[in-house]
Amino acid sequence: MATKAIADRPAAPGRPTARERLLAAANELFYEEGIHVVGIDRVIERAGVAKATLYSAYGNKDGLISAYLAGRHEIRRRRVTAAVDRHEAPREKLLAVFDALGEAFAEPNYRGCAFLNASAEVGPDSPVMQATDTYRGWVRSLFTDLSRAAGAPDPEQLASRLVLLYDGAGVAARMDRNPGAADMAKTVAATLIDAATAQH
C-alpha cells in the first residue's frame, strides 16, 4: 500500500497528509451530495484513511463539516481577492467580484453556494450557521468597503444591493443551470454602482 503515514507536523514528501486527504474528500463529497447524505464511511473511503484517524483529526463529523466550510470560505476569498486585485479603480474592483463569481459558476461540478446548501440541512444552532455567518459577513464587508472607496454616499445600501445580486446569481447558476448569471448580475451591478456614485 505504501502508506507514508506521517501525521500533520512534518512536511510529507509526496502524498498529502491524512488530515489533508480527509479534508479534500470531504470537500468533494459534502459539496457535491450534501453534508447529511454523505456518511463518514464514504469520506474515509475516498480519503484512503482509517475511521479512527478522522475522529482523532477532527473530533467528530461536525468538526469535519466546519473545516470543510472554512476551506470553502478560504478558496472563495482567495479567488475574489485575486480578481479584485487585478484592477485599480474601485468601480472595477466591485465589478471584478462578479468576474470571480463567473469563474466559480463555470466549474464543472458547480452546485450552488456551499453555505446556502449546508445551512439548508441543519438547525439554527449548528456550527454550520456560525461558518455561514462568518462567510456572509466577509462578503458584506467586502462590498461595503469597496463601495465606500468608490465614493458611494451610502456604502451600506449599495453593498446590500450588490449582495442581492451576488446571491441571486448564485441561485440562478444552480437552480436554472445558468452560469451566465454572473455576467447578468455584473451588468446590473454596473448600473447600480453608477447610479449610486453619480454626481448630481
Place this chain on the structure above:
Amino acid sequence: MATKAIADRPAAPGRPTARERLLAAANELFYEEGIHVVGIDRVIERAGVAKATLYSAYGNKDGLISAYLAGRHEIRRRRVTAAVDRHEAPREKLLAVFDALGEAFAEPNYRGCAFLNASAEVGPDSPVMQATDTYRGWVRSLFTDLSRAAGAPDPEQLASRLVLLYDGAGVAARMDRNPGAADMAKTVAATLIDAATAQH
C-alpha cells in the same frame, strides 16, 4: 380519541382528512427542519395518523415530499396572484410580486425558499428537482409576461434580472435574517423596470 376516520372523498364534518393532516404536518416539519432530517415517524405522529395510512395515501416518502412542494408552490402562487391582482398597471403588478415576497418573509417561521432548501438535500434526479423546475418556470414566466405587458423591449432580459432580485431577496431574508430584503429588492426592481421601459 374520537377518531372521525373518514377517508378522502366524503367531506368530513369537523376534522380535516387524514390525507390533509398528513400534508399539513409534512408542510410544517419538512419546511422547518428539512426533508431529510424529518422522519416518517415524526410526520405521522404530528398528523395523528397511522403509518399505513401515509403509505396508502402518498405511496412513499418521496410522494409526500412532492405533495409538500406542490402545496408550497400553490400557496406562493395564490399569494403572488392576489398581490398582483390588486393593481392595474403592469409596472405596479411587477412590483407587487415583491410585496408578496415581503409578506412571506414576515411570517414568523420563515426559513428561506422551500425549493432551494429541498433541492440542496437531494440528488439531481430526485422528484424534488422536477417540482423545483416547475416552480421556477412559473416564476420566470410570470415575470416575463408582466414585463412584456409593461412594454419592455426585451421581456426575457428584464424578467431574468427581476428573478435575480427575487432570489437574492429570499437568500437575504433567510441567511441574514432580514425580512426587509423584499423592500430593497422592490426598490431596485423599480429602477430596472423604469430603465427598461423608458422611451428613448
Place this chain on the structure above:
DNA sequence: GGGCCACTAGACAGACCGGTCTGATCGGAC
C-alpha cells in the same frame, strides 16, 4: 534496540431510517 505515535483495518454498539405487515376498529352503504 526500544519507545513513541500516527496510522490502518475492521468489529461493534446503539440509534434511527423507510417501508411492510398483521390485526383490530369503526362508519356508512345496502
Place this chain on the structure above:
DNA sequence: GTCCGATCAGACCGGTCTGTCTAGTGGCCC
C-alpha cells in the same frame, strides 16, 4: 345485519448512520 374500505396501533425487517474500541503496523527519534 353484513360487508367494505379507510383507518389505527404497533411489531417487525433490513439497512445505514455516528462514534468507540481493539489490535496490529511501521517510520522516526534517541
